[in-house]
Amino acid sequence: MILEIVILAMIAAFLGLRLYSVLGRRAEHEEESVPQRFDPGEKQPPQSEAPQQAAPLPTPRVTRIEGVMPAVERGIREIAQADSRFDLHAFLDGAKGAYEMVLEAFWDGDRETLRELCDDDVYAGFDAAITAREDAGHTLDNTLVRIEETRIHSASLDGKFARIAVLFVSDIAAVTRDEDGNVVAGSLDDALESRDVWTFSRNVASRDPNWLLDETDEG
Secondary structure, eight states: OHHHHHHHHHHHHHHHHHHHHHHHHHHHHHHSOOOOSSOTTOOOOOOOOSOOOOOOOOOOBOOOOTTOOHHHHHHHHHHHHHOTTOBHHHHHHHHHHHHHHHHHHHHHTOHHHHHHHBOHHHHHHHHHHHHHHHHTTOEEOOEEEEEEEEEEEEEEEETTEEEEEEEEEEEEEOEEEOTTSOEEEEOSSOOEEEEEEEEEEEETTSSOOOOEEEEEEEO
């Protein structure tokens, strides 16, 4: 019995020494400093003591277009300075889309769309033409074949009121039919060149980003 106690005591002492040895080494390693994550020989970049400069203010997004008259370019830049959100290329894309939508709405007699895209005077003109066409029992079977050219014709800023005229050169196949569907004018086989100067306007102080068609003329 005494011999067994002695043997158990020796085993406990031996296990205690092994446990101390393991824990002691781990503690020593945990106290070591963690190496910095840089490649050998790499140095940290020096901290600049110079004060940081403020980022430059954004400039109006106006891109010079070749062939534009100086007066037109001056008007565009005045509009861009008054409205920092103005983007010339985005405006031209929008004007081209509006041109297509207004033509289609007029041909279809869609007064609601025309009311949204035109000011009062232009809408009144379209409305009168549609009414006269309806009274005559005529319908339009027109097709916008292609837009050959879209170009700024003039641009101006009067106070907060901006106006930009755009020249559209397009090919349109125009046909007028009577109430029985018979062709009374035009032909779908021959597209005619159309040159239109449409003027769009907008109050640059307004939160509404939309431009309205406020004048139509032949180019």
